[in-house]
Amino acid sequence: MPRSDQIDDKQNKLGKARRFQGASLRDVAKLAGVSVKTVSNVVNNYPHVTEETRMRVQRALEELNYRPNLSARNLRNGKSGLIALAVPEIDFPYFSELARLVIKVAGERGYTVLIDQTGGARDREKLVLAGIRPQMVDGIIFSPIETGKEDLLERRDDTPLVLLGEGATDGILDHVGIDNVKAARVAVRHLLDLGRRRIAAIGAQPGVVVQTGHLRLRGYYEALQEAGIGIDQDLIARAPVYHRHEGAEAMRKLLELKDPPDAVFCFNDLLALGAIRTLINFGLRVPEDVAVVGFDDIEEASYSNPTLTSISPNKEQIARIAMSMLISRMEEGTTTPPREEQVDFRLIARESTLGVRCQEQVVYDSLQEDKARNNSALMEG
Amino acid sequence: MPRSDQIDDKQNKLGKARRFQGASLRDVAKLAGVSVKTVSNVVNNYPHVTEETRMRVQRALEELNYRPNLSARNLRNGKSGLIALAVPEIDFPYFSELARLVIKVAGERGYTVLIDQTGGARDREKLVLAGIRPQMVDGIIFSPIETGKEDLLERRDDTPLVLLGEGATDGILDHVGIDNVKAARVAVRHLLDLGRRRIAAIGAQPGVVVQTGHLRLRGYYEALQEAGIGIDQDLIARAPVYHRHEGAEAMRKLLELKDPPDAVFCFNDLLALGAIRTLINFGLRVPEDVAVVGFDDIEEASYSNPTLTSISPNKEQIARIAMSMLISRMEEGTTTPPREEQVDFRLIARESTLGVRCQEQVVYDSLQEDKARNNSALMEG
DNA sequence: CTGAAAGCGCTTACAG
DNA sequence: CTGAAAGCGCTTACAG
Numbered sequence: 001m002p003r004s005d006q007i008d009d010k011q012n013k014l015g016k017a018r019r020f021q022g023a024s025l026r027d028v029a030k031l032a033g034v035s036v037k038t039v040s041n042v043v044n045n046y047p048h049v050t051e052e053t054r055m056r057v058q059r060a061l062e063e064l065n066y067r068p069n070l071s072a073r074n075l076r077n078g079k080s081g082l083i084a085l086a087v088p089e090i091d092f093p094y095f096s097e098l099a100r101l102v103i104k105v106a107g108e109r110g111y112t113v114l115i116d117q118t119g120g121a122r123d124r125e126k127l128v129l130a131g132i133r134p135q136m137v138d139g140i141i142f143s144p145i146e147t148g149k150e151d152l153l154e155r156r157d158d159t160p161l162v163l164l165g166e167g168a169t170d171g172i173l174d175h176v177g178i179d180n181v182k183a184a185r186v187a188v189r190h191l192l193d194l195g196r197r198r199i200a201a202i203g204a205q206p207g208v209v210v211q212t213g214h215l216r217l218r219g220y221y222e223a224l225q226e227a228g229i230g231i232d233q234d235l236i237a238r239a240p241v242y243h244r245h246e247g248a249e250a251m252r253k254l255l256e257l258k259d260p261p262d263a264v265f266c267f268n269d270l271l272a273l274g275a276i277r278t279l280i281n282f283g284l285r286v287p288e289d290v291a292v293v294g295f296d297d298i299e300e301a302s303y304s305n306p307t308l309t310s311i312s313p314n315k316e317q318i319a320r321i322a323m324s325m326l327i328s329r330m331e332e333g334t335t336t337p338p339r340e341e342q343v344d345f346r347l348i349a350r351e352s353t354l355g356v357r358c359q360e361q362v363v364y365d366s367l368q369e370d371k372a373r374n375n376s377a378l379m380e381g
Numbered sequence: 382m383p384r385s386d387q388i389d390d391k392q393n394k395l396g397k398a399r400r401f402q403g404a405s406l407r408d409v410a411k412l413a414g415v416s417v418k419t420v421s422n423v424v425n426n427y428p429h430v431t432e433e434t435r436m437r438v439q440r441a442l443e444e445l446n447y448r449p450n451l452s453a454r455n456l457r458n459g460k461s462g463l464i465a466l467a468v469p470e471i472d473f474p475y476f477s478e479l480a481r482l483v484i485k486v487a488g489e490r491g492y493t494v495l496i497d498q499t500g501g502a503r504d505r506e507k508l509v510l511a512g513i514r515p516q517m518v519d520g521i522i523f524s525p526i527e528t529g530k531e532d533l534l535e536r537r538d539d540t541p542l543v544l545l546g547e548g549a550t551d552g553i554l555d556h557v558g559i560d561n562v563k564a565a566r567v568a569v570r571h572l573l574d575l576g577r578r579r580i581a582a583i584g585a586q587p588g589v590v591v592q593t594g595h596l597r598l599r600g601y602y603e604a605l606q607e608a609g610i611g612i613d614q615d616l617i618a619r620a621p622v623y624h625r626h627e628g629a630e631a632m633r634k635l636l637e638l639k640d641p642p643d644a645v646f647c648f649n650d651l652l653a654l655g656a657i658r659t660l661i662n663f664g665l666r667v668p669e670d671v672a673v674v675g676f677d678d679i680e681e682a683s684y685s686n687p688t689l690t691s692i693s694p695n696k697e698q699i700a701r702i703a704m705s706m707l708i709s710r711m712e713e714g715t716t717t718p719p720r721e722e723q724v725d726f727r728l729i730a731r732e733s734t735l736g737v738r739c740q741e742q743v744v745y746d747s748l749q750e751d752k753a754r755n756n757s758a759l760m761e762g
Numbered sequence: 763c764t765g766a767a768a769g770c771g772c773t774t775a776c777a778g
Numbered sequence: 779c780t781g782a783a784a785g786c787g788c789t790t791a792c793a794g
Contacts, residue, residue: 024770024771025771025773026771036781049780050780067516070461070516071452071461074452075771077772077786089481093474100470103498112514114495114496115494135450135452136493157446273681302625305657405786415764415765417788417789418764430764431764449788450787454788457770458788
């Protein structure tokens with residue numbers, strides 16, 4: 001039996017030097033004195049291999065520290081086992097929390113996740129749709145910001161793709177999200193229930209209509225209308241990016257109004273945390289002077305000071321459903337019309353609306369559809 | 382010239398049905414009436430192609446919507462253009478901020494990043510060292526938690542790997558980090574300078590010695606010793622995981638001491654934010670009653686209430702150096718001894734030590750080595 | 763400037 | 779139960 005150091009060095013066989021790739025099936029087969037097929041059988045745990053042969057092959061695999069070449073395997077199998085998660089920026093807490101779950105769920109299903117950061121820029125998002133990293137990934141989970149309906153319709157690439165978060169994709173592609181309008185309505189209604197009447201909104205977005213910001217704004221309108229309160233355009237603040245800084249800026253402007261708000265509904269938690277920062281800088285009390293509600297329920301919402309009332313979408317459900325949809329396209333090649341799925345959400349009330357030292361309360365649960373159910377998870381134990 | 386729909390359907394040529402892979406170079410060559418080599422030349426922008434031929438090929442590429450098969454290209458080239466970033470959990474703010482930068486820098490250098498989450502568990506970390514996803518990635522950037530020196534020495538896999546964050550890797554592998562001992566010393570000295578004398582530490586870790594926690598604790602000891610203050614073991618709180626919850630718990634225990642601390646140095650920002658949450662719940666004022674310093678300078682530190690004084694490592698520098706080190710191993714096959722690089726860090730003092738409404742100040746900058754330089758970035762504009 | 767052919771490492775009918 | 783051979787799609791010396 002040849003020793004491992006007698007295996008020809010591939011560097012010599014190739015014209016050009018190349019990083020040594022490790023042992024191949026052929027090397028192992030040679031060392032074990034069997035055919036490549038048999039080694040492959042052992043590696044892939046196929047039956048029909050004599051125990052003795054198996055042992056011999058195992059030893060050879062060990063000795064050569066064999067590692068299958070995934071590029072070759074993928075080429076042969078026509079798939080890579082890789083999916084892309086395309087998000088604006090991975091360090092937005094909402095996206096990093098979602099990414100953790102997507103990576104976890106994908107791992108359970110045998111997939112590896114690579115991350116694409118679009119920065120929420122339309123041209124980078126178009127690249128995602130056009131098939132960035134062609135045939136490197138079997139599928140894509142995509143959380144767009146600026147992508148519009150036209151962009152989706154123009155798409156030529158046929159890599160399976162599931163959309164996340166956006167509101168109206170009009171059944172062009174598989175999509176999983178939450179009922180943004182309803183969630184926003186629930187959030188604003190909570191403020192109304194607490195007696196607030198001058199309720200501001202932070203996070204309206206200029207331009208494109210097919211967007212999260214638009215839907216949440218609609219929910220805001222509907223809640224106020226239901227309560228018979230007129231819309232004051234001065235109370236609606238824009239935010240091109242949903243980050244702390246923009247929330248702080250927007251709040252500052254709202255405080256300059258001659259009749260400033262007594263509550264503010266922010267279209268995500270980062271905006272809300274920025275807004276709170278401004279309120280505190282101005283010496284105002286939250287929620288006594290201004291109550292604040294956020295959206296996303298990132299972990300920080302449970303620890304900020306004050307803790308933040310927020311709409312809490314079921315993120316694990318988002319990850320699971322997105323992955324299931326994607327797998328059914330990737331593996332089963334499903335060609336049914338695009339599916340639209342909505343996940344559960346809750347409104348979790350905390351100090352920023354209930355007051356200091358209040359217990360955390362689940363004020364609304366889309367799963368239960370009954371209000372004021374008190375989950376009584378005593379805050380901080 | 383044959384039309385695209387005359388290209389044989391591969392499904393028929395293969396025994397088993399398989400997801401249609403799109404057009405290959407061969408298909409394009411056939412359609413354009415040239416050889417595969419010529420198409421390859423066009424695709425890869427090689428010179429020596431007649432303008433006319435190039436046009437013809439371009440048109441064929443367009444018509445068939447050709448996308449190179451990266452598995453095949455990688456197989457042929459012996460590399461994948463993929464690197465793995467292995468971190469405990471992507472949604473720890475420090476790691477998501479780092480990931481954003483690594484993905485950005487990698488992209489600039491032509492690499493795609495896939496994420497491995499180890500959960501900080503030793504067996505999962507061992508898998509990373511052993512070559513999880515064999516030959517799928519050209520290199521690995523690895524931020525270990527429980528990996529010890531023995532694990533590094535045992536490693537058989539030869540995929541280029543750069544370690545992040547850990548303190549003492551004893552030159553076994555390339556490593557980039559900061560001077561943890563010194564940074565911790567700077568942090569504690571800051572508290573001493575403010576007149577604090579009962580300074581607690583949160584984040585000591587049981588077990589393994591080669592760990593961040595150990596080094597930061599040493600810096601804490603050294604600072605106290607320099608100031609002639611004895612060590613009180615009661616003031617040293619453990620934290621198995623560096624998360625908000627553990628910080629809150631640890632702080633609670635410290636407050637139960639008959640002689641509670643007047644300051645606390647937390648080994649990362651999340652611990653500090655958890656600690657602050659507890660302090661506020663107990664009706665204590667930060668920093669008047671207890672001053673708090675964190676470590677990492679995650680973005681939340683600039684917006685928390687109070688804003689958080691923290692050690693700020695140069696994360697972009699970490700990402701850039703790690704990527705450079707990795708590339709020199711991957712592309713140049715450098716076989717020089719492992720390198721050890723330390724990046725700059727600063728101590729940025731904010732409200733949690735300076736008091737409410739104080740300006741943010743750079744109290745220490747390892748690059749300048751001069752104290753009390755006032756950067757005067759007026760907080761909140 | 764272009765073409766024919768080999769080979770990267772794998773899996774899989776097809777024989778035996 | 780095992781082997782010989784084809785082919786996934788690409789790149790690259792080697793000819794011409």
